[in-house]
Structure formats: C-alpha cells, structure tokens
Amino acid sequence: MPIPRLSLERTALLVIDVQEKLLPTIFDADRVVANCAAALELAKLLGMPAIVTEQYTRGLGHSAPAIAAAAAGHAQVFEKTRFSALTPEVGALLAARRCDDILICGVEAHVCVQQTVLDLLATGRQPFLLTDAVSAGRADQIDPAFRRMERAGATPSGVLGAAYELLGDAAHPQFKAVLGVVKTLRPPLPLPCRA
DSSP, X not given: OOOOOOOGGGEEEEEEOOBTTTXXXXXXXXXXXXXXXXXXXXXXXXXXXXXEEEEOHHHHOSBOHHHHHHHTTTOEEEEESSSOSOOHHHHHHHHHTXXXXXXEEEEOIIIIIHHHHHHHHHTTOEEEEEEEEEEOSSGGGHHHHHHHXXXXXXXXXXXXXXXXXXXXXXXXXXXXXXXXXXXXXXXXXXXXXXX
C-alpha cells in the first residue's frame, strides 16, 4: 500500500465550522482559530483550493473574523446543516479540482470533523488531519476522535509539517512567504488529565 503523501497538484484544504458563536465552548479556541487561519493563508500562498464550511449559521453565526479574513478572495464558503462537511457541493468542487488529498481542520473533532473524515475515506479520498488546528467543546472527546480517524485511515499531520511537505524544497518561490505564516502557529495546550 502506498504511503500517503501530500502534493500541491491534488491537495485541498477544508476548514470545518470555526464559527463565532461556537468558539466560546471550544477547548483552546484561540489556537484553533490562529492555526486554521494560518492554514488558509498557506493555501492562498501555494495556490491550493480552500473550502470553509459553516454549520447552521442562523444559530451559530458565521466564521470567526480571522477565518473570514484569511478566506477572503480565495476560499469558497458553504453553509450546511448535516454534520459531515462532505456535502454534495463540496464533493463536486473537490471532484472538479481533482483533489483526492484533503487537509482537514476545524471543530468539533468528534462530530463534524470525524464524520467528514469518515465520508472522505468512504469516497476513496485521503484525509490529512491538521491535529494542531482541530479541537472540540469537550477535551476528553479529542483523543478518541483522533484515534478512530487514524485507525480508519486518516493521516495525522500538523500545519507546519504539511506546509513543508507541500513546499517540498527550500527553492520553492513561496518558501520565505510560507516561513512568515508558520511563525504565527500556536502550539496546543495540554489536554486536561482525566479524573
């Protein structure tokens, strides 16, 4: 079986439900927003397709301002009510752009992120989890969700590792610009200990 590897020609970024009204409930929300925004900036610099989903905007509002700003002008935004972000519209966009490798970030790890990852795998696509840009309202749900997604076939990564893998070479014309973005990444807080 081939080792999953990222390449610019077939990779898209999917930012799931990083919304204003949801964020006060999310563990380490500032880190998730900063790292998802950084992933969007990287997608813009590298010319990658980027998709932002928003769950039930009437109740949860739109994307956080930092996400909206980073998405402006290049990412496509889709509203949804189903938990999986692999809606027919998103699936059609990925197919049209011939993107089978999908960088995944956002919230919540055990709900919308997990269901999206499982749906992507079921359609033959390869999800890459940007684990430093994923969280949930209940911190105790994050690790089990990561374990389940990895066992199902998702590949864990981080925004930094994915950026360097997509660049592939320090001679890449966007290397210095990418360095500026990755310097903004925030490390995750430690998960709370279980009682």
